[in-house]
Amino acid sequence: MSESANPSLFVCGISGETPEEPVISPVSGAIFEKRLISKWIQENGTDPVNDAQLDTDQLIEVRPESIVRPKAPNHTSIPAILKALQDETDSIMLNNYSQRTQLQTTRQELSHALYQHDATCRVIARLQKETNATREALATLKPSQAQVPHEVDHVEVDSEVVESLSDEVKAKIEEQNAVLTKGRKELVTKRKAKLCGVEKLHNYTTQKTLKDLHEAGKQIVCMDMSKIDNTKIVTGSENNVVVYDINAAAVVSKFDGHKGAVSKVVYHTNKDVVFSASEDSTVRVWSLEGGAGTTIKAHKAAVTGIALHPLGSYILSSSKDHSWAFSDVESGNILTKATESEAKLESSDFHPDGLFFGVGTSTGGVKIWDIRNRVEVAPFGGHSGAVNALAFSENGYYVASAAAGNEIKIWDLRKLKEIKSIVMREDDYVVNALKFDPSGQYLGAAGQDLRLYMAKTWAEVTCYSSHEDDITDFVFGENCSTLGTCSRDSTVRLYGDAEAAPMES
The missing domain is CATH 3.30.40.10 (Zinc/RING finger domain, C3HC4 (zinc finger))
Structure with a gap:
C-alpha cells in the first residue's frame, strides 16, 4: 500500500x-x-x-x-548566505596562496638543480678536454731537448706541474665554505643595518691627505686597510711597502725587499700581517711584529694579483706567466697550481665563501675556478682588453670586471651570464680598480675619480675627485664610515663625514 x-x-x-x-x-x-x-x-x-x-x-x-x-538552517537568511560565500572565498584565497608558495619553492629548487647540472656538465667537458689533450700529448711525445722554446711577448710560461690539494686542506676549505655559506645572509644583513646611507656618503669630504708615505714623485699603485680596527693602511709604491697608523699619524712599518715594482698589497683579515705582490715574480709576507717574513716563489713572471683565502692561512696569486698558485702563508709552500694555456693572468680575487675564485686574462676573459679540483667551472668573455680589475660581491651572487677601459661588466654567478654593462660618461676613462664594500651594497670603481654604484640597480650613488692624477686603488672603511684612495700623484686621501672633525694631514 x-x-x-x-x-x-x-x-x-x-x-x-x-x-x-x-x-x-x-x-x-x-x-x-x-x-x-x-x-x-x-x-x-x-x-x-x-x-x-x-x-x-x-x-x-x-x-x-x-x-x-x-535549505540548511544556516542558509535561510541573506547574512548567513553572505557569510557562507565569504568563507568559501577565504578558503579559495588561502588555497591559491598555498599553491603559489609551492610553485615558487619548486621553481627555486628547479633553478638550483639546473645550475648544478650546468656546472657539472662544464666540469665534465673540461675534464674530457684535458684527458684528450693528455692522451694526444703522450701519443706524440718525443725528445725535444735540442729544440729552442718559443717565446711569447718575452714572458716565460710556467709549465711546472703541481699536485692537487691534499685531502686535509680540501676538508678545511669545505668546512669553512659550509660555515660561511650558512651564515652569509645573516652576516650581510647585519652589515647593511650598520652601513652609512647614500645621503651621508654625499656629504663626505677629504678628512686627511698623506703626502710623505713614499718618496716624492713615486706613484702609489695599491693600498688596503686593516680589517681588525680600520686604523692602519698599507700602500705599495715602486719596490717598497709602507704601513701607516691613522690614529698615531705615523708610519709604523716600511718594508724594502722586492726587486721589482709592487703591484698589489693585502692586509690580513685578523692579524697585523701584510702581503705584497711584485713584478719580481714573488709574493712576500710581512709581519708588523718584525721578523724576516716569508717569500713565496710560485711564478716565473710578474705577479699581477693576490687574494687571501677566508681561512687566513692560504693566499692565491696570479701571474703573467699564465699561471695561478695557491700557497701556504706560514711556510710559503705551493699547495697547488695551474697554468692557463691561452693567456696571461692580469687579476684575481676569491669568492667570499672560499670555494671558488676568479682570474682575469689578457685576452679579455674572466674565468671562475674551483680551488679544490683545479677545474674551471665558468668562463665569461666580452672585454676588449686585459681584465685588470676583478671583484666578488659579499653575498657571492655577482662578480664585477673591468679591462683598463671605460666599461664595467657585472656577471651573475647564478645565471652564468652578464646582467649589466656600466659605461663611463668619458671615453678616455680607465678603470684601475674595482671593489665591493663588506656589506655588498656598494660597488666602487677607481680611475679619474672614485665612483660608487648601488648594487642590484647599478645606479651611480656619488663621486669623489680631489687628486691631481688618476686614482690607482681605494679601500672601504668599516660600515663605509671612511673611504681611502691612493693616486699617481703620490698621495693618499681619506674621506669621511663633513660634520666630523677633520683629521690632521
Whole structure:
C-alpha cells in the first residue's frame, strides 16, 4: 500500500528531519527515513517507538507529490548566505596562496638543480678536454731537448706541474665554505643595518691627505686597510711597502725587499700581517711584529694579483706567466697550481665563501675556478682588453670586471651570464680598480675619480675627485664610515663625514 502526501509534513521519528524516502510503520503509525529504519530493524527487529515486532516487508512506502529539500538552517537568511560565500572565498584565497608558495619553492629548487647540472656538465667537458689533450700529448711525445722554446711577448710560461690539494686542506676549505655559506645572509644583513646611507656618503669630504708615505714623485699603485680596527693602511709604491697608523699619524712599518715594482698589497683579515705582490715574480709576507717574513716563489713572471683565502692561512696569486698558485702563508709552500694555456693572468680575487675564485686574462676573459679540483667551472668573455680589475660581491651572487677601459661588466654567478654593462660618461676613462664594500651594497670603481654604484640597480650613488692624477686603488672603511684612495700623484686621501672633525694631514 502506498500513499501520496506532502513530504514537508513528515518528520523522521529517528533523525527528526524531513525524510528523503518516507515510510510508515504499521505497528506504531510513525514515519521514518527508509534507510534509517531498515538499519534499525536489521539490528533490533522492532519498532523504535513501541518496541513491537517489525519487519522491513511491513513498511509502507509513502510517495510524495514532489520532493523539495529545504535549505540548511544556516542558509535561510541573506547574512548567513553572505557569510557562507565569504568563507568559501577565504578558503579559495588561502588555497591559491598555498599553491603559489609551492610553485615558487619548486621553481627555486628547479633553478638550483639546473645550475648544478650546468656546472657539472662544464666540469665534465673540461675534464674530457684535458684527458684528450693528455692522451694526444703522450701519443706524440718525443725528445725535444735540442729544440729552442718559443717565446711569447718575452714572458716565460710556467709549465711546472703541481699536485692537487691534499685531502686535509680540501676538508678545511669545505668546512669553512659550509660555515660561511650558512651564515652569509645573516652576516650581510647585519652589515647593511650598520652601513652609512647614500645621503651621508654625499656629504663626505677629504678628512686627511698623506703626502710623505713614499718618496716624492713615486706613484702609489695599491693600498688596503686593516680589517681588525680600520686604523692602519698599507700602500705599495715602486719596490717598497709602507704601513701607516691613522690614529698615531705615523708610519709604523716600511718594508724594502722586492726587486721589482709592487703591484698589489693585502692586509690580513685578523692579524697585523701584510702581503705584497711584485713584478719580481714573488709574493712576500710581512709581519708588523718584525721578523724576516716569508717569500713565496710560485711564478716565473710578474705577479699581477693576490687574494687571501677566508681561512687566513692560504693566499692565491696570479701571474703573467699564465699561471695561478695557491700557497701556504706560514711556510710559503705551493699547495697547488695551474697554468692557463691561452693567456696571461692580469687579476684575481676569491669568492667570499672560499670555494671558488676568479682570474682575469689578457685576452679579455674572466674565468671562475674551483680551488679544490683545479677545474674551471665558468668562463665569461666580452672585454676588449686585459681584465685588470676583478671583484666578488659579499653575498657571492655577482662578480664585477673591468679591462683598463671605460666599461664595467657585472656577471651573475647564478645565471652564468652578464646582467649589466656600466659605461663611463668619458671615453678616455680607465678603470684601475674595482671593489665591493663588506656589506655588498656598494660597488666602487677607481680611475679619474672614485665612483660608487648601488648594487642590484647599478645606479651611480656619488663621486669623489680631489687628486691631481688618476686614482690607482681605494679601500672601504668599516660600515663605509671612511673611504681611502691612493693616486699617481703620490698621495693618499681619506674621506669621511663633513660634520666630523677633520683629521690632521
